[in-house]
Amino acid sequence: MKFNLRAHQLDEFFRAKIGPKVTAPLWVAHQVGNTKNTYLPTYRRAADRKSAARVGIDLVALAVRWRCLPFHYLRYELYRSGLDFKDVASYIPDTVFYSRILPTVNRSVLLLDDKLACKRILGDAGVRQPKLLATGERSLPLDAAGAPIPTVPAALDAALSGTTEVVIKPARHTSGGAGVLVLTNNDGVLRHQDGSLFSLAVYGDAWGGWLIEEYVHQHAELAEFNPHSLNTFRVITEFHPARGARVLYCLFKSSTGTDAVDNACNGGLYVRVDPFTGELDDTAHTTDLTRHDRHPVSRTRFAGRRLSVIHQVVEAAERAAVHFPRTPLIGWDIAVGRTGQALIVEGNSSPSLMNLQRTHGGLAPTLSRSLINDHRRS
Numbered sequence: 001m002k003f004n005l006r007a008h009q010l011d012e013f014f015r016a017k018i019g020p021k022v023t024a025p026l027w028v029a030h031q032v033g034n035t036k037n038t039y040l041p042t043y044r045r046a047a048d049r050k051s052a053a054r055v056g057i058d059l060v061a062l063a064v065r066w067r068c069l070p071f072h073y074l075r076y077e078l079y080r081s082g083l084d085f086k087d088v089a090s091y092i093p094d095t096v097f098y099s100r101i102l103p104t105v106n107r108s109v110l111l112l113d114d115k116l117a118c119k120r121i122l123g124d125a126g127v128r129q130p131k132l133l134a135t136g137e138r139s140l141p142l143d144a145a146g147a148p149i150p151t152v153p154a155a156l157d158a159a160l161s162g163t164t165e166v167v168i169k170p171a172r173h174t175s176g177g178a179g180v181l182v183l184t185n186n187d188g189v190l191r192h193q194d195g196s197l198f199s200l201a202v203y204g205d206a207w208g209g210w211l212i213e214e215y216v217h218q219h220a221e222l223a224e225f226n227p228h229s230l231n232t233f234r235v236i237t238e239f240h241p242a243r244g245a246r247v248l249y250c251l252f253k254s255s256t257g258t259d260a261v262d263n264a265c266n267g268g269l270y271v272r273v274d275p276f277t278g279e280l281d282d283t284a285h286t287t288d289l290t291r292h293d294r295h296p297v298s299r300t301r302f303a304g305r306r307l308s309v310i311h312q313v314v315e316a317a318e319r320a321a322v323h324f325p326r327t328p329l330i331g332w333d334i335a336v337g338r339t340g341q342a343l344i345v346e347g348n349s350s351p352s353l354m355n356l357q358r359t360h361g362g363l364a365p366t367l368s369r370s371l372i373n374d375h376r377r378s
Contacts, residue, residue, distance in 0.1 A: 245322050246318065270359060271302050
């Protein structure tokens with residue numbers, strides 16, 4: 001008993017303390033690449049930036065305050081002349097968020113980040129999700145109950161219940177929509193959207209574990225923005241044992257083109273949503289620092305729009321969050337079906353800070369030391 005407890009504590013120590021240090025060089029290289037390719041060119045084009053002296057003072061002050069290289073200064077365009085240092089200091093550096101805050105607050109993340117485990121936990125709790133049709137480990141397909149599927153089209157079609165449009169995605173170790181594909185099923189023969197044949201064996205070799213779900217045909221209110229992609233909500237929840245679950249922030253996401261997925265890493269946009277009224281902000285953002293006042297596909301304006309399905313979305317997020325009490329800060333991706341039913345697509349133990357701070361402003365007053373101390377006490 002004591003050995004198992006100590007092994008768990010050691011595992012948590014390496015995850016929270018050693019892991020961020022080991023991966024630090026990769027993180028710095030990632031930040032340098034983004035700065036060189038995107039953020040620095042945007043800074044040079046900006047007409048309303050502060051003087052070079054003021055920028056230098058800000059950078060030094062931020063480095064001292066947060067004890068890290070202030071890459072986020074360019075990422076969040078904190079050089080704009082209308083921002084005083086109080087505003088600038090309210091933005092959490094990505095290094096601090098991912099290396100110090102999240103590892104301390106979110107302790108047990110495996111059950112959430114394994115998409116199949118998460119799906120089964122929520123399914124057992126009665127939380128609505130896209131229907132699970134099949135799973136697999138490399139080239140071995142299993143039906144929704146875990147029974148092997150013979151490698152013949154008829155057996156696969158039976159497992160997929162004859163569903164003509166499905167989604168396949170990796171079961172773990174992925175982010176930003178990587179590996180998520182929309183496929184067509186014709187009598188157990190799977191094809192890509194362009195009509196080319198899809199191979200489960202090749203996909204399994206590339207991603208390991210995978211799962212196939214029924215494709216969600218979305219609510220007309222969301223399809224109005226972009227009918228090509230499944231437009232979803234990113235809802236950030238916080239869970240506390242004494243207070244339960246609550247929604248902190250909410251975003252609406254959509255592809256800026258004809259891609260089937262709406263992830264920001266694939267060029268998608270995101271816009272702030274009021275979690276109480278469903279009202280959209282007047283400006284949407286992308287990771288390349290562009291802004292949109294209307295959707296580039298449909299030309300639908302964001303300003304003044306209210307999404308009536310917001311209450312179902314918030315309720316679904318809060319209901320899901322209580323089942324992962326040791327992962328208090330979760331970013332939920334939530335779709336809404338044609339009938340208005342909110343469906344949990346997946347949960348993320350590492351929600352995108354950039355998307356949140358570009359839409360909500362600096363989050364230091366909410367997600368900095370006070371949050372860490374609160375959950376340490378719990």
